[in-house]
Amino acid sequence: MSGELVDGYDLVIFDLDGVIFLIDRPIPGAPEAVDRLRSEGTPVAYATNNASRRAPEVAALLNGMGVPAAPAEVLNSAGAAAALLAKRFPAGSPVLVVGAEALVAEVRAAGLTPVSGAEDEPVAVVQGYGPEVGWKILAEAALAVRAGAVWVATNTDRTLPSPRGPLPGNGSLVAVLRTALDRDPDVVVGKPEPGLFTTAAALSGAKRPLVVGDRLDTDIQGAVGAGMDSLLVLTGVSGPADLLAAPPERRPTYVAADLSGLFRPADEARLPTKAGGEAAPGQGAGGQAVEAGGWRLAGTRLSGAGDPVAALLLLCGAAWDGVPGKAIEGASPEATDMLKKWDL
Template sequence: MLGSSDVPLAEHYDLAMLDLDGVVYVSGDAVPGAPEHLEVARGAGMRLAFITNNAARAPELVAAHLVELGVEAATHDVVTSAQAAARVLVERHGVGARVVLLGSAGLRAALSAEGLVPVGVDDEAVAVATGYGPDVLWRDIMRVAVRIRDGLAWVASNRDYTIPTAYGVAPGHGVLVETLERFSGVTPTTAGKPERPLLDETIRRVGGRRPLMVGDRLDTDIEGARRVGVDSLLVLTGVTGLAELVAARPEERPTYVAPDLGGLAEACGAPEIVDGEVRLAGWAARIDGGRPTVVGQGSTADWWRVVAVASWAHLDDVGAPVDTADLVPPETSDPAPAG
């Protein structure tokens, strides 16, 4: 089931931990309405932290980019998986430890900020840190793979298998992690979502007694929130569409669902199940023979909520997701991801 809040989420929670790719922007361009929605949430007293599994850029560059998009942000509002990875490494190996860097400038800056010493792939080191880097060379990947196989400790910034881009969903750092893992037989310590380090680091840096995770990915944002015991809001502006939502495993199911960040300014009702029918604010959903039927009228957000709850009940009961081929969201908005 989904959760409910009688007041807008921005009033119920004091901190929004906002994923970036697919939530605030996609391929560098602001998600339509995102800057305005975030300003409303901030005006309601909610603190905003911008967190990302992308380890390629330093926080100051991320903050500057957000400002260019019309989102108020300072460097200390941004927390990256690179920073979480650096925290893990310094806690294990201490200040001054030499760490092989396989990634971009953002990971290098995070390691240096914690007092670690980034070194090359052939240099003496106690560990290796890997992160997304579009310019990483294959010869460096090969050298690091051999060193990991031979016993070098490994911390991966994240395991995101895909990233949203303007030209569609593309391979993420998780593809490289899987390659290194299969070759070496070694499973890395992962700093990014859904593992704890990134969310723990965000709360440590930014504060917040009642945090809310806001993301577009079920397997990182939402599962990560559940692992650390915080509530979550899934928005449908990134990689999660209808097919992914109805197939969500129990550990991937959010507390709330909204088409976009406008959900922060809204109260969220929870659907009720009455005589096998899921009902909420004018909508009613039923699953017959594995096919969902939704009747009624109301907000787009509530349509997604009744569909989610009805589909999850079916999945839990029969072990297979519903067939969404004939299911079409209301025409008032199109929250499906590009690509």
Template sequence: MTENRQTRRRTDSLVAAYDGVICDLDGVVYRGPTAVPGAVETVNEVAADQVGVAFATNNASRPPDEVAAHLRELGVDGHGWSVVTSSQAAAAYLAQRLRTHAPVLAVGGPGVSKALTEVGLVPLRVRDLTDTRVEAVVQGLGVDVTWRELAEVGYLAQRGVTWVATNLDLFLPTADGPAPGNGALVAAVRAATSAVPHVVGKPGPALFDLARAGLGTSRERTIACGDRLDTDIAGATAAGLDSLLVLSGASRLQDLAFATGPQRPTYVAADLSGLRRSGLRLDAPPPDPAPLAPTGVPRVPAGGDQSGRLHAVVTAAWTALDAGLAVSADRETWQAVEQQLGLAGVPVAVA
């Protein structure tokens, strides 16, 4: 770390221990067209403190520049950050294995084709195939993906052509509710074939490794932030990174309380602004964890700030579960705990 970084940072903030942040987008920075309260300001402050920020998304449909344009519209400053997509992770994987200018079938949105072009491969659509023998196929999300394209993916995969899936997210959040994600389309192909794709998106480590390479940071000095235990947190664990779960999106407090193994984050906060506050590691529980109430959930401590109270509740639930004790799985009871912790009213995202 440079001396300039050391002197500019707030030493009492969670992010002060890191040189780079890998940040999820939907449910963390924005929900569709709207910014999550406090997220944009936090990103700008973190970048101003010379901490590198890479936004890493499983959504392969849009090229990074389109995602970046959306972030700028929301108020993210135009410096100190980058966007990395699962399409780029797929392209990077193939670039290490194929010759330059190798033809690759691109199924999905424009982000898939652009990523392949950027690494020197030649993306082709189904209509372009004719007599061309492609050397791989990349399947990513696209709103105009057709039956013919899915069938061609299956034909090629069955013949032994390398099949790369950008991610396996089953659904995608939309203004009207959850819609089929790339994982649902991949599942359709798998249902008709015996082929299995190589997956590069979360919860695998490849997308995190690509983002960290762009940041130029070590594993020990990089933290990943996300709102989903099964993709963001599990992926960070797979990549050997510390992680921050924010409760502004898909995973709720009850989900975190019952998390096990690789889905247990290093830190938890109500939202991304937790990066700018002091952080308590969840793998270092207090000597006297909060006891369980008669309702079967941890008691919320009366004193302390939100971060400390949240830490006490989560570590108490983990301690009880690890000891074989019964913890309530009643959703309404856990929602009441969220209200006590000041988490009430947070819109729940679906991905």
């Protein structure tokens, strides 16, 4: 049996929405997990695509939830987008900002001039999430891009997790302009681009960082692109059905129900390394009957009872070996109920 999952890493990089909190509520166990990492001497960082708060505001929000954080530990797409534009354009250049006041502040802090209308002849449009973004500013952005402004999106997350379920994210707002302009943004700054992760590792001097996220299409794909191991927690957007259908570039190293998985044996969370073989210990491959954590998978029939994550590891081994998730059948009451809950 392996040691604790986190033991093999010298930095843990957390996503925020869906991992640490949901909108403004901490996810149960998250403050305790971060506090335990700190008490054990493991450095942490926070990398978020949400551009609606600046780093000091994010740190204050986290501390208010009982999650210890310093502004220097927070990297967000708003600051990264502003820094990119400052390198590309002369100081004082007008930039049309679509998003929250935090993005406006980041653009101003980078030495550029935030504007809100196409008549100001902006050299760029920077678009980030903001709950007050509406038709008027989107219309100005469309006019500016058609006039030649560079279009930079902080991120393209389609949804934001919330206690009531997924809500429209910046990607949904980007889609409005994409439809109107019939083109994609010139640059997408945030995850799945690896920059936030590589910057966090460089600032910490980490040689073996671990990325923890809730989205396969941003957090996990970004970690894969950065060459980093990753842990998918099932407290946010991506669920078991998404994981079974994930292509190789979106497959995490580990999966856990929540952040407590950081302190469980690594082998209890390790996913198969690739389709068709090289499974983690005790998982098997190639269609053989396999068992783990009280579950048994024989062909397409899942039976037994136990930790749902153990069953998910078995199912991923089968799915990534070519068995469709929808083909799995429950052969015990517990398995049937779990598969139904997972929409399989």
